[in-house]
Amino acid sequence: MIKGLLTEVRTKKPLIHHITNMVTVSECANATLCIGALPVMAHAPEEVEQMVTAAGALVLNIGTLTQDQVKSMIIAGRKANEKGIPVILDPVGAGATDLRTDSANEILRQVRVSVIKGNRAEISILAGMGGQIKGVEAVGDYSDILNTCKALANKYGTTVAMTSKQDIVTDGETVYLIDNGHPFMGKVVGTGCMAASVIGAYAAVEGDTAKAAAAALATYGIAGEMAASRGCSGPGTFKALFFDELHNLSEEVISERQKINPVRSE
Numbered sequence: 001m002i003k004g005l006l007t008e009v010r011t012k013k014p015l016i017h018h019i020t021n022m023v024t025v026s027e028c029a030n031a032t033l034c035i036g037a038l039p040v041m042a043h044a045p046e047e048v049e050q051m052v053t054a055a056g057a058l059v060l061n062i063g064t065l066t067q068d069q070v071k072s073m074i075i076a077g078r079k080a081n082e083k084g085i086p087v088i089l090d091p092v093g094a095g096a097t098d099l100r101t102d103s104a105n106e107i108l109r110q111v112r113v114s115v116i117k118g119n120r121a122e123i124s125i126l127a128g129m130g131g132q133i134k135g136v137e138a139v140g141d142y143s144d145i146l147n148t149c150k151a152l153a154n155k156y157g158t159t160v161a162m163t164s165k166q167d168i169v170t171d172g173e174t175v176y177l178i179d180n181g182h183p184f185m186g187k188v189v190g191t192g193c194m195a196a197s198v199i200g201a202y203a204a205v206e207g208d209t210a211k212a213a214a215a216a217l218a219t220y221g222i223a224g225e226m227a228a229s230r231g232c233s234g235p236g237t238f239k240a241l242f243f244d245e246l247h248n249l250s251e252e253v254i255s256e257r258q259k260i261n262p263v264r265s266e
Contacts, residue, residue, distance in 0.1 A: 002215035002258060005206055006251055010036030014056025014204035016197060019043045019073050021063025021092065024190035028059070031194035034246035035219070037201035043069055048076035055085055056204030059196050060111075062103055063092035070103045077111030086114035086203040090196040094118070095125035108156055114209045116152065117161040117196045120145055127152035146175065146263075159209040161217060163195060169214040175263040176214035180221025182228040187235040188242070195220050198246075218258045223249055225257065 015038045020028055025041055032039035042051040045068070052058050058080045060073045080087050089111075091104035104126060107113070116126065127148050146168055153160045153172035162168040167178040185191045199216040206212035226249075227241035 002211070002218060002260065003251060003255060005202055005212070005215045006036065006219060006249060006254060008205040009201050012056070012205055013038050014201060015040055015054055016057050016059060016200045016204065017042060017048075017052045017055035017076065018059045018061070018197065018200075019048065019069065019076060020059060020061035020090075020193065021065070023063060024061075024193040027190035028061075028193050028197045030243055031246060032197045032201060034243050035198050035201050035249075037204065039197070043072050045072045045075055048072050049079040052076045052080050052085060053083055055080070057086045057088060057200035059088045059090070059200040060107065061090040061092055061193055061196060062094070062100055062107075063090070063193065065100065065103055070106065073107055074110050077107065077113075081112045086200070086209065087111055088115045088117060088196050088200045088203060089113045090117050090193060091122050091126060092118075092193070094122045101125065113156060113158050114203060115159045115161055115199055115213050116156070117163065117192075117199055117213070119192065120162060120164055123152055123160060123162045124148050127155065146170075150175070159213055161195075161199060161213040163192060163217065167214075167217045167221070169210055169217065171210040174210050176210065177261045177263060178214055178217045178221065179259040179261070180218045180225060180257065182221075182224040184228050184232070184235060184238045185221075185224045185242075188239050191224075214260050218260050219249065219254055220246075221259075222254060222257045226253070 029039040094104040169176040202212040202216040223245040226245040232238040
């Protein structure tokens, strides 16, 4: 189901406009470039409409948000909606503070979001099911997370991409379970943010956002597996090898290693 999408990204080189957090801005730019798209990081309200008009996708990340940044996100998101450009929202730390939760909900009220990418707690909190989050990390038990993902997708008419040991992607009806990845990916700051960038690159070339998100997360996870297999000694060497593997990925390797399992909706 994902054959050819990496080639599409690398052929078309879509511009991925990020309004993202200061902790991982460089990592997101590098991941976007390594997968074959073009990154731009522009957050000033005076330029975001003009910048997003030239983009293939818009990635919004609230990891180090301010009220001015949220304003820029809404301005850019509305312009993206007007132009038919997909919007990916990474609600980092939603539930940890009122500012983060309220900002994520405000963006979802004012912008038609194509993909919400988050961890178990962020997804559950935005779905109105509650959850526990420590800083930006999900804690606690989420025994019915698949139905929670579907509920959030249906609530906003969007695709939800929930990242964990097993990723879940759903548009409320179609469901994909993705089992690619490696534990080292949880030891490096920014892997979640970079995943949203790769989803943005795939959504820029594939109109089926559930398919795009599933393909992106499988591709991303495969790069992590490949990096870990190169004999890295820890998170530092893993990170460098991870960028190399994103850059070196081929359609053949993806077809051979992808672990995307469609689930029939009940």
